[in-house]
Amino acid sequence: MKHALKGLVTATALAAVMATGAVSADEPKRGGTLLTTLQQNPRNLNPAVQSGTVTGFPGAQLFASPLRYDDDWTPQPYLAESWSVSDDGLTVTLNLVKNAKFHDGHPITSSDVAFSVKVIQEKHPFKAMFAPVASVDTPDDHTAILNLDRPHPALMLAMSGQLMSIIPEHIYGDGQDPKSHPRNNADVVGSGPFKLVEFKNGEHVILERFDDFFIEGRPYLDKIVMRIITDPAARAIALENGELHFSGFESLPRIINRLKKVDGLNVTADGYGAIGPLDWLAINTTKGPLADKRVRQAIAYAVDRNFIQKALMQGTASDALTGIHPDSPFYEADVNPYDLDLDKANALLDEAGFAKGSDGMRFGLTIDFGWPDVKPQVEYTKAALKKVGIDVTVRASADFPAWAKRMGTMDFELSWDTVFNWGDPVIGVHRTYLSSNIAKGVWSNTQGYSNTSVDEILAAAAVETDSDKRKALYSQFQKIVNDEVPLYFTNTLPYHTVYSDKVGNPPIGIWGTSTPIDNMYLK
Template sequence: MTSIVSRFVLLRATVLAAGVASLLGGAAFAETPQNGGTLTAIVQPEPVTLTSAINTAAPTGFISGNVFDGLIDYDLDLNPKPALAERWEVAPDGLSITFFLRKDVTWHDGHPFTAADVKWTLENVWKTIHPRNQATFGRVTQVDTPDDHTVILRLSEPSLAILSSVNSNGAQVLPKHLYEGTDVLNNPYNLKPVGTGAFVFKEWSKGNYLILERNPNYWDKGKPHLDRVVFKVIPDAAARAAALEKGDVQYAVFSPVPLKDAERLGKLPTLKIETRGYEWISPWLFFDLNVDNKYLKDVRVRRAIAHAIDRKAISNIVWYGFAKPAISPVPSTLPAFHDATVPQYEFDVKKAEALLDEAGYKRGPDGVRFALTHDFIPYGDDYKRTGEYLKQALKRVGIEVTIRSQDTAAFTKRVYGDRDFDISSAWFAAFSDPQVGVTRAYWSGWVGKNTPWTNGSGYRNPEVDALIAQAQGQARQEDRIATFKKIQQIVQTDLPSIPLAELKFFSVHAANLKDVVTHGDQIYGSLKDAWFDKAASN
């Protein structure tokens, strides 16, 4: 434990020192971006689709944000900035939002981007199949397009969350002319996307790499600076570290290497560790408990499992300090909405044992009460280790756990479609408003719909559903805050999911790669500002 904590402290010091040096350098002079070059990045695991409008998985978002633009972007302080929309206006009564679109934007196939694309996507994708946006845009009753470059959202009640979620990941606009009249979920352009972004899809060699090339007709003139971005699929963590160290790869995200390697790599003059760019997502890790399971449908069993888990050990040991214990599905990084008074389940093995006894599941002659299967999100070693910790923790209280691994497509179908699991692990992004990222985990309308990253536990509570609907239309932020705190109190009492940790991701990039982070949603945003300092690489 001591050595792990020491390495964490040293790494954080390295990150801070690098940040200070960067700030000092930026204050001394403004560097002029240089054009050209190929950036090689790591995407892990390989995405199953390249369109965030239908799949909000992190690997999809990492690539898709380069192909598609959003209506707006967010700066490092999460203030909205113009993107496809040059400006926007919210009516004084909050019942309409008007977006004024750029007039010089084309899709990668040359077709003009217009208000019709936004209207069609909102009505046919965001409000119907998108795993987060049914809640975000639930109060939109009508979309008016008085001309090709004006979009007016008419709302039955104000929706304060909309402007927190209209970037390229939160509300990705699809080309109407390629999707209208098709099966959106199985449209071939999900695998060969046509966007409006800085980079154009070129090639996908499954299991190996994806290639994006510079968009020569990009509306943001002079950008992107890079000629090409190649995303390599490298499943092995040690191989990822080696590729970064050798310079074969210049950019990797979502804590791509183990801490011991990050510490070492961070000391190299050719590499930097970056913690910015994740501000928009507010991620938390959790276990979903299948409430239809014959054991887990008993809330006493769910609470016993929570008491058997040491969340501090998960944060400090399993996640090497790149996390903090979570007590609620609304992370503390959203301080206005976070409720620190929710029911909490301290690490207490004796209490866990007593609850299991009370539920009628006594230990057998072999010391086992019953057996469960755990399916961990297949995003790397950190998640596998979390599953291994669960196995050890529950064995201590008489529950045998079998760990099952699979690829992402099989995992999402098993959990969100077939519901053929007992306990699963996943991480969600809460984003800057719990209406955007948290309510999807508890709204009963998602159960069994095979929509990834929604209500995996199968939780159905009419009171919570009503509160979720209520929050969508509340005009005053203080009322929404009170509603979300009620939701937290209820779900942490019912406990269909166990919040484990608030995650702290980091990226690794080449020292001569400049402006790789310019936005608070950078991890899902565009690399249009990134460039190589060729003098520094010599």
């Protein structure tokens, strides 16, 4: 059943399957209020029209998806009790559970699945997830048949986590724009294990158990209180004092290491493989000296990623050598790591024709950043490149939107950036490298990177249903990009989950908190 794309997958002992990911031998206990946190104020609680992890945590509790995944990337039944994929990969049949209801009591039917696909295709930021779906047939209330115009191996992951929330057609099909629908944040009618009690901007999101959830006995928790706490230090104090039971997506190294020393708290980096967060130095390949591959390679040899990981990230991040997250089954580790080598860097710059001037400098570059957490990386890069004769000027944007505009309009030379894989490479990786995504105003291939061979390899990988052949294609892709260095890869973003000893079954599968926590409980 692993990475199954063909044949029939059926649910056996659904409740037992749902327990995947348990980290405690304790018998799950029903009841209690989970005290947790969101790091930002959600703009929207409807994941069908909004991406992002802040939407994903409450959204995955309010809305169900057809599938869910265990921690070894194996699809499991959820709203779909079974599914099948035709031999040619062009038809995916979902067999829905028979007893599923929305929070207002309306039954969840195949028509809602078809409607949800249409909304995601039109309104979600990751439209490519369902672009190959030409139509959805609904022969009966519990069968949805997705008809594809080309094979789409990314579809299985796209039907899980927060990426394919099933929303009610009788609510969102009223003629209003689903993207700005008033029921996205108030009076939410969902399909998941918890229902909305209150969303108070800047303060909290409160959910409570949906008693008619389609998995018997779930969820275990009575209520979830998600306090909106934007200050990492304030979250740390709340965790230390027992005011919070749980927090996901913690990424500040000093806070992570501080919490690791607290008795009664568990801190783990497990559970973010499908989110796939990566840090990298973005390089505008269309600007001056940076258009020369040798210059980009020299920058990679001059910037010491081991220093970044050990000194700046304080040992909380993992090595990441390509644009695919190392937890992904498609990651290729056998590439040039560009270990620190100033002699190689200088030789490449000399070869490219950029001799040192009387002041020891070869040319100047600017480096941008959009949020304070990456300022240490930026300042380190300035110092590191000076050693090989590149004079770097730091440009701090007024705020995140100002920096994002610079990136989107390609008004930069170097910049530290963070990106997410979002499960399958088709969803979150291709966008960065396809030459068709070079467009000012669009935050995708902001590096202006163009390689016909890469375009062809990614196009082939997007429709290849054989997992071994896909892996070979992505290996080839990663080796080409590693050689051409449109980005210098340094590390995974150090997302960590922090949870109290009182918490059973914390969400440490591949989707982090962007997955339902119906099996989480308080001991």
